[in-house]
Amino acid sequence: MARNPISIEVLETLDAIERRGSFAKAAEELNKATSAISYAVQKLEEQLGISLFQRLGRRSVLTPAGRLILAEGREILQTTRRLADKAKEVATGWEPxxxxxxxxxxxxxxxxxxxxxxxxxxxxxxxxxxxxxxxxxxxxxxxxxxxxxxxxxxxxxxxxxxxxxxxxxxxxxxxxxxxxxxxxxxxxxxxxxxxxxxxxxxxxxxxxxxxxxxxxxxxxxxxxxxxxxxxxxxxxxxxxxxxxxxxxxxxxxxxxxxxxxxxxxxxxxxxxxxxxxxxxxxxxxxxxxxxxxxxxxxxx
Amino acid sequence: MARNPISIEVLETLDAIERRGSFAKAAEELNKATSAISYAVQKLEEQLGISLFQRLGRRSVLTPAGRLILAEGREILQTTRRLADKAKEVATGWEPxxxxxxxxxxxxxxxxxxxxxxxxxxxxxxxxxxxxxxxxxxxxxxxxxxxxxxxxxxxxxxxxxxxxxxxxxxxxxxxxxxxxxxxxxxxxxxxxxxxxxxxxxxxxxxxxxxxxxxxxxxxxxxxxxxxxxxxxxxxxxxxxxxxxxxxxxxxxxxxxxxxxxxxxxxxxxxxxxxxxxxxxxxxxxxxxxxxxxxxxxxxx
DNA sequence: CCCCATTGTTCTAATAATTAGAACATATTA
DNA sequence: TAATATGTTCTAATTATTAGAACAATGGGG
Known part of the structure; x- marks a missing residue:
């Protein structure tokens, strides 16, 4: 029960949304449909039981909680990417x-x-x-x-x-x-x-x-x-x-x-x-x- | 392309494997079939292009790269879990x-x-x-x-x-x-x-x-x-x-x-x-x- | 002020992913 | 050697994710 609802993928999605400014642009960057983005965000919000975006008409603004997840999420993303690189380096001696x-x-x-x-x-x-x-x-x-x-x-x-x-x-x-x-x-x-x-x-x-x-x-x-x-x-x-x-x-x-x-x-x-x-x-x-x-x- | 192959889920899987000592026990803990564990590990190894376990008969031992991913992965897990907690509290007016x-x-x-x-x-x-x-x-x-x-x-x-x-x-x-x-x-x-x-x-x-x-x-x-x-x-x-x-x-x-x-x-x-x-x-x-x-x- | 492009949501169907269960090979132990 | 446990592979089934269309809401441009 109650497993961790935060996944690497959804963090990448949030990151893209913030960087590109909208769900639609983020979807484009990630080669997905807008609906996929929308569902991914909804799922996270539902599982956390909090809202991450404040829907103001067609534009969405991050809530404080959303900002927190975005900020720390970016660090997590960086850490995992580096970890993958480091693991490869350990295995081969060559850094990727x-x-x-x-x-x-x-x-x-x-x-x-x-x-x-x-x-x-x-x-x-x-x-x-x-x-x-x-x-x-x-x-x-x-x-x-x-x-x-x-x-x-x-x-x-x-x-x-x-x-x-x-x-x-x-x-x-x-x-x-x-x-x-x-x-x-x-x-x-x-x-x-x-x-x-x-x-x-x-x-x-x-x-x-x-x-x-x-x-x-x-x-x-x-x-x-x-x-x-x-x-x-x-x-x-x-x-x-x-x-x-x-x-x-x-x-x-x-x-x-x-x-x-x-x-x-x-x-x-x-x-x-x-x-x-x-x-x-x-x-x-x-x-x-x-x-x-x-x-x-x-x-x- | 070449997205990040490390996911939160697979880190949890690795963690359980190491803690419980075998794929089978880990599967039990995670309420999954052994085959699911096996496939998850294989997938990660394949995507990283390195092996994480050295298969010695039925017993598997972590490679150095595997140990690295396990160790840092645990930190990542902790971070994400805490992040989820913090986000919930922020949403209710508690500052992180x-x-x-x-x-x-x-x-x-x-x-x-x-x-x-x-x-x-x-x-x-x-x-x-x-x-x-x-x-x-x-x-x-x-x-x-x-x-x-x-x-x-x-x-x-x-x-x-x-x-x-x-x-x-x-x-x-x-x-x-x-x-x-x-x-x-x-x-x-x-x-x-x-x-x-x-x-x-x-x-x-x-x-x-x-x-x-x-x-x-x-x-x-x-x-x-x-x-x-x-x-x-x-x-x-x-x-x-x-x-x-x-x-x-x-x-x-x-x-x-x-x-x-x-x-x-x-x-x-x-x-x-x-x-x-x-x-x-x-x-x-x-x-x-x-x-x-x-x-x-x-x-x- | 109105039009139109853009956005996000929802629905449904399709696609992809994960998973379970059985069969099997192998290794460990009693 | 028998008995048990483990991990892999196969297939089928289940689940999750996704695309595409329809739609409502919005905001900018003319």
């Missing part, structure tokens, strides 16, 4: 998926070479790339959301069981949009230094949820404009909102066409950049990738 | 979690008694305690980061919809060691207020209550030093580690000899500390806690 977080300031051209070769050789391993920012990357590693960090900024958190290797950051170019109001006045060094203080800095804000946040900005004077990722930063600069450092390879096209202009200022060394993973991660795929990338770095 | 902010310079014996009894009685409600410093608590309450403030300093912000009750306490004196590095600079009010943020706070951490999670401090810069009882707290302050409030009678000797110095700040009699929450918070758990606390106070 490797999640890689790349620091937004990091140039990843070389790294993608390694990944490309790896995928040719081991096509069954999925690679999941995400962009992360400053301490958000370390946090993701700690929580197991990523297996490998590329270009994470030092210092390396100690006593957490991480293995970290210094890698090249890649070339960062401070740029301004050619159509920026002050762009024409930046023709010589003297002017540049004088105007620099007046230019707004586009800064990527830390994505760290808990823990200490920090920002990448170097100097603290002048105005800041905060964005959440490198794409937004590039677009903010293109729109003439301000200036900022960008990995050269990501804006080569704009530089060639003269849409973005490099600022003739000296770049400070900045913090070191690390390749990092957990020591207790024994995945064979991870080992291949890190070994090869380190070899490539040191051969330069 | 109550976040409590505690002003950390003091310890609140009476309050923790109430909490302790509450947890025993309502184990599905999570209590999350975080520490806050000075007015940071009011801000946290306003922003909804905490539901209840304990020991918040007056005055109570008006017109914000707060309900506040004075917490009775003995005569507490905020003190610092005379030989503390910064003690000499605390001669006037201005200096004191400025330096206050830099002084480490000695906090009694009531670790006797399991089931209470503790968040990181709400103030990021205020350092904390945790001890387990009042004796340790006094000695930590004597050692110059930081500051804290101490009942006057316990340190009268030190005060007389000038070994400990009272901090000439805040609570000069008139400033009381409060238990406070939002009036529009209708959570039943919160109501129980506050009602009981008030009853306990007035019975004295």
């Amino acid at each position: 998926r490797i999640s890689i977080g790349i620091e937004s300031l990091q140039s990843y051209v070389d790294f993608f070479q390694v990944i490309s070769a790896f995928l040719l050789e081991f096509p069954t391993v999925e690679i999941d790339i995400s962009e992360c920012v400053l301490n958000g990357g370390w946090e993701a590693l700690e929580q197991g959301r990523v297996d490998l960090l590329v270009g994470a900024p030092g210092p390396v958190p100690s006593l957490k069981g991480y293995r970290a290797v210094v890698i090249e950051r890649g070339e960062l170019v401070p740029v301004i949009a050619a159509n920026h109001a002050l762009a024409k006045q930046l023709d010589n060094k003297q002017n540049t230094e004088r105007l620099l203080a007046q230019l707004r800095r586009i800064v990527i804000h830390d994505t760290s949820f808990s823990g200490i946040t920090r920002s990448e900005g170097l100097s603290s004077d002048g105005q800041m404009f905060y964005v959440q990722n490198m794409d937004q930063k590039i677009h903010a600069i293109l729109a003439g909102i301000g200036i900022g450092n960008i990995p050269k390879h990501r804006i080569q096209g704009y530089l060639d066409k003269g849409i973005l202009l490099p600022l003739g200022i000296q770049q400070k060394g900045g913090v070191e950049s690390f390749l990092a993973w957990k020591i207790n991660n024994k995945g064979k795929g991870l080992k291949v990738i890190t070994d090869r990338f380190i070899a490539l770095q040191s051969s330069k | 979690r109550i976040s409590i902010g505690i002003e950390s310079l003091q310890s609140y014996v009476d309050f923790f008694q109430v909490i302790s009894a509450f947890l025993l009685e309502f184990p599905t409600v999570e209590i999350d305690i975080s520490e806050c410093v000075l007015n940071g608590g009011w801000e946290a309450l306003e922003q909804g980061r905490v539901d209840l403030l304990v020991g918040a300093p007056g005055p109570v912000p008006s017109l914000k919809g707060y309900r506040a009750v004075v917490i009775e306490r003995g005569e507490l004196v905020p003190v610092i060691a005379a030989n503390h590095a910064l003690a000499k600079q605390l001669d006037n009010k201005q200096n004191t207020e400025r330096l206050l943020a830099q002084l480490r706070r000695i906090v009694i951490h009531d670790t006797s209550f399991s089931g209470i999670t503790r968040s990181e401090g709400l103030s990021s810069d205020g350092q904390m030093f945790y001890v387990q009882n009042m004796d340790q707290k006094i000695h930590a302050i004597l050692a110059g580690i930081g500051i804290g409030n101490i009942p006057k009678h316990r340190i009268q000797g030190y005060l007389d000899k000038g070994i400990l110095l009272p901090l000439g700040i805040q609570q000069k009699g008139g400033v009381e500390s409060f238990l406070a929450w939002k009036i529009n918070n209708k959570g039943k758990g919160l109501k129980v806690i506050t009602d009981r606390f008030i009853a306990l106070q007035s019975s004295k």
Whole structure:
């Protein structure tokens, strides 16, 4: 009697409903009929004896209880998915998926070479790339959301069981949009230094949820404009909102066409950049990738 | 495609198999035929592409991957069961979690008694305690980061919809060691207020209550030093580690000899500390806690 | 203000999944 | 060796899930 009414499937259904905004859209995403969704929700509501959606006409809004199940349900979903992956890894030694977080300031051209070769050789391993920012990357590693960090900024958190290797950051170019109001006045060094203080800095804000946040900005004077990722930063600069450092390879096209202009200022060394993973991660795929990338770095 | 092959049901099946020692016994427990168990396990193994049991004749032993799924699966089962419980309670007005902010310079014996009894009685409600410093608590309450403030300093912000009750306490004196590095600079009010943020706070951490999670401090810069009882707290302050409030009678000797110095700040009699929450918070758990606390106070 | 597309529910039939029961092979134990 | 228990496989039956159509309610656009 009274068995657990919550199933993985219905949690996936709730997740889809919330993400897509309606039963119908969720049904489409899950390749089901709307009625199937409707019945699934009804069944759960009936078995729990509570309502999860407040029906307001054709639109449904989650009740507090519904929100709770959705929020915790998503964690459960993630846990089970990871569990399936981990089990496969234990059985075969090979992880079915490797999640890689790349620091937004990091140039990843070389790294993608390694990944490309790896995928040719081991096509069954999925690679999941995400962009992360400053301490958000370390946090993701700690929580197991990523297996490998590329270009994470030092210092390396100690006593957490991480293995970290210094890698090249890649070339960062401070740029301004050619159509920026002050762009024409930046023709010589003297002017540049004088105007620099007046230019707004586009800064990527830390994505760290808990823990200490920090920002990448170097100097603290002048105005800041905060964005959440490198794409937004590039677009903010293109729109003439301000200036900022960008990995050269990501804006080569704009530089060639003269849409973005490099600022003739000296770049400070900045913090070191690390390749990092957990020591207790024994995945064979991870080992291949890190070994090869380190070899490539040191051969330069 | 490739959906998650792990279901709640199959986890329950695995759990029963391991607990009862055989497919047949598990089938009995789950009111199913043995063949149903057999098929369920086969299906999971097939979908994961790995084997979970090593068939040794009629007896089956879990493989390492099987053990992993069993172990983590049990946690998932517990989580979903609790989630179902919590959802039901949320639907009836009980909040799944109550976040409590505690002003950390003091310890609140009476309050923790109430909490302790509450947890025993309502184990599905999570209590999350975080520490806050000075007015940071009011801000946290306003922003909804905490539901209840304990020991918040007056005055109570008006017109914000707060309900506040004075917490009775003995005569507490905020003190610092005379030989503390910064003690000499605390001669006037201005200096004191400025330096206050830099002084480490000695906090009694009531670790006797399991089931209470503790968040990181709400103030990021205020350092904390945790001890387990009042004796340790006094000695930590004597050692110059930081500051804290101490009942006057316990340190009268030190005060007389000038070994400990009272901090000439805040609570000069008139400033009381409060238990406070939002009036529009209708959570039943919160109501129980506050009602009981008030009853306990007035019975004295 | 009205029309029309969209949404969610309900119904029924169909499809897919799970399950029981019997037969059987194998292993354990007395 | 006999007796018992176990897990697998087969088939059939039961159950659960799903699709599709009909419908009512809703809200946005013209």
